Amino acid sequence: MTGALPSTVGGPFRVVVAGAGVAGLACVHRLLALARERGLPLRLTVLEAASRPGGVIITDRVDGCVIEGGPDCFVSDKPWGLDLCRRAGLADEIVGTATSHRRSFVYMRGRLLPIPEGYQLLAPSRMLPFTMTPILSLRGKLRAACDLVLPRGPRVPDESLASFVRRRFGQETLERLAQPLLAGIYNADPERLSLRATMPRFLELEQKHRSVILGLLRDRRRSPAAASTGVSGARYPLFVTLRSGLQTLTDRLAASLPPGSLRLGTTMARLEPLADATGREAIAGPAGPVRGASRWRVSTYQGETFEADAAILALPACAAAPLVRPFDERLAHLLTAVPYGSAATVSLVYRRTDVAHPLDGFGFVVPRCENRRLVACSFSSVKFPGRAPGDRVLLRAFLDGKTSEGADPARLERIVRDELRDILGIASAPLLVRSYVFARAMAQYEVGHLERVQAVEERLARHAGLALAGNGLRGVGLPDCVRSGELAADSVLATARVVSLAR
Numbered sequence: 468m469t470g471a472l473p474s475t476v477g478g479p480f481r482v483v484v485a486g487a488g489v490a491g492l493a494c495v496h497r498l499l500a501l502a503r504e505r506g507l508p509l510r511l512t513v514l515e516a517a518s519r520p521g522g523v524i525i526t527d528r529v530d531g532c533v534i535e536g537g538p539d540c541f542v543s544d545k546p547w548g549l550d551l552c553r554r555a556g557l558a559d560e561i562v563g564t565a566t567s568h569r570r571s572f573v574y575m576r577g578r579l580l581p582i583p584e585g586y587q588l589l590a591p592s593r594m595l596p597f598t599m600t601p602i603l604s605l606r607g608k609l610r611a612a613c614d615l616v617l618p619r620g621p622r623v624p625d626e627s628l629a630s631f632v633r634r635r636f637g638q639e640t641l642e643r644l645a646q647p648l649l650a651g652i653y654n655a656d657p658e659r660l661s662l663r664a665t666m667p668r669f670l671e672l673e674q675k676h677r678s679v680i681l682g683l684l685r686d687r688r689r690s691p692a693a694a695s696t697g698v699s700g701a702r703y704p705l706f707v708t709l710r711s712g713l714q715t716l717t718d719r720l721a722a723s724l725p726p727g728s729l730r731l732g733t734t735m736a737r738l739e740p741l742a743d744a745t746g747r748e749a750i751a752g753p754a755g756p757v758r759g760a761s762r763w764r765v766s767t768y769q770g771e772t773f774e775a776d777a778a779i780l781a782l783p784a785c786a787a788a789p790l791v792r793p794f795d796e797r798l799a800h801l802l803t804a805v806p807y808g809s810a811a812t813v814s815l816v817y818r819r820t821d822v823a824h825p826l827d828g829f830g831f832v833v834p835r836c837e838n839r840r841l842v843a844c845s846f847s848s849v850k851f852p853g854r855a856p857g858d859r860v861l862l863r864a865f866l867d868g869k870t871s872e873g874a875d876p877a878r879l880e881r882i883v884r885d886e887l888r889d890i891l892g893i894a895s896a897p898l899l900v901r902s903y904v905f906a907r908a909m910a911q912y913e914v915g916h917l918e919r920v921q922a923v924e925e926r927l928a929r930h931a932g933l934a935l936a937g938n939g940l941r942g943v944g945l946p947d948c949v950r951s952g953e954l955a956a957d958s959v960l961a962t963a964r965v966v967s968l969a970r
């Protein structure tokens with residue numbers, strides 16, 4: 468959005484933001500920066516149901532360890548996360564993954580087997596390591612190589628990730644490599660996840676090159692820098708984090724809010740459109756006429772009421788749905804159709820001497836067909852510098868919704884310790900354990916998701932001064948959530964111009 472905004476007549480432009488996770492905080496950071504730049508008086512109220520800002524971003528610093536409860540890193544090829552860290556004055560805090568042991572393992576029948584170098588989530592980008600891996604049978608490898616000669620798939624509106632991998636590379640590659648690697652990211656069933664909404668790059672490779680493997684090989688040839696940095700299953704050079712943990716970012720953003728604007732322990736209970744200031748049915752928006760309210764009344768469960776010119780719901784889609792239902796049943800229905808899964812992480816600190824495994828990788832994933840309760844485990848103190856003192860190791864286990872829902876921390880610890888005893892041979896008690904449960908926190912973009920997103924955006928265009936942000940629509944990763952918050956800020960400030968003209 469460009470151009471100077473006129474100051475609103477009759478008082479500041481009032482914005483209420485619900486949710487102080489990274490999306491809400493990125494949103495208010497941008498609102499404040501743009502308002503300052505354009506001389507727009509702004510009155511900001513940020514409602515956060517929890518007693519702390521940050522949402523699922525939680526860092527605990529205990530006994531010299533940096534323990535991440537939720538996300539532990541983010542990709543740098545989507546620039547919004549990194550840019551926000553830099554703008555928040557945290558450039559010196561940004562660190563990449565360790566340069567040694569850049570590989571991960573797959574657990575199979577009692578052993579940890581290295582993921583073949585160059586294997587990228589759904590497909591191999593290097594053939595030699597793929598042909599040598601013991602993870603797949605000869606038959607499985609031959610089936611995967613069929614991708615080189617198979618024609619393009621039929622053009623369909625959308626397809627599941629599982630269907631795509633099965634079609635191009637076969638069931639074995641799906642079960643032993645793609646499914647566990649995807650579970651480590653989405654914690655969801657690839658039979659249901661949308662290819663177009665989660666991994667569109669692979670569909671583009673097929674459409675452009677016919678063979679996904681040939682497409683990846685050509686990409687590698689075009690980008691030798693990526694090849695020389697050992698791009699592999701997780702493309703490790705792309706991942707970054709903050710030295711003192713990701714909560715440093717959300718703490719910094721929260722601390723930069725105007726005094727009194729962040730209300731912790733305050734839950735938005737009701738959102739109510741009021742007739743626009745002039746009483747007209749529709750007002751001119753930047754993209755044509757905008758119908759509906761341009762003023763909002765917000766009530767909280769704590770008994771407060773605010774009036775605002777704009778309301779931004781930086782919430783999981785399932786939490787935003789009940790708030791919009793009273794004035795837009797269809798929008799609520801679309802938001803409810805985005806399922807949310809639960810997850811838990813359990814971080815354990817051990818003496819290095821208590822772990823027999825060499826920990827010569829960043830961690831491992833567990834295929835569902837192994838019937839274990841662990842989804843994945845990161846060797847956090849190997850993956851990132853400064854996560855634990857030199858004589859300790861920090862491991863972080865990832866559990867799915869079925870195991871984590873309703874489980875108390877003691878039970879989660881017991882499950883993880885049993886699993887780590889079997890898989891890594893750790894018999895000793897950990898020096899420290901921290902468990903974190905995230906109920907309905909991970910959005911699952913199912914087949915048809917992008918059509919739903921488009922329908923949501925069409926409904927939103929009817930409501931001047933209402934915007935959504937967060938992980939429910941256009942990306943679950945931290946950079947995408949930051950971007951969603953920034954775009955929401957842009958969109959409501961676009962209505963500031965309209966509101967000021969209408970007043």
Ligand SMILES: Cc1cc2nc3c(=O)[nH]c(=O)nc-3n(C[C@H](O)[C@H](O)[C@H](O)COP(=O)(O)OP(=O)(O)OC[C@H]3O[C@@H](n4cnc5c(N)ncnc54)[C@H](O)[C@@H]3O)c2cc1C
Nearest residue numbers: 486488489490516522523537538539734735937938944945
């Ligand atoms: C265990 C786990 C690991 C992850 N790992 C990674 C990773 O390594 N890299 C990565 O990029 N991404 C990762 N993600 C995804 C990413 O962290 C999230 O998608 C992102 O942080 C979500 O941010 P958000 O602001 O949209 O939502 P949230 O963090 O969920 O914040 C929403 C906030 O809204 C508040 N709220 C809810 N309802 C109301 C209401 N009615 N009124 C007021 N406040 C309300 C909540 O209390 C919460 O604080 C992970 C997610 C989880 C759960």
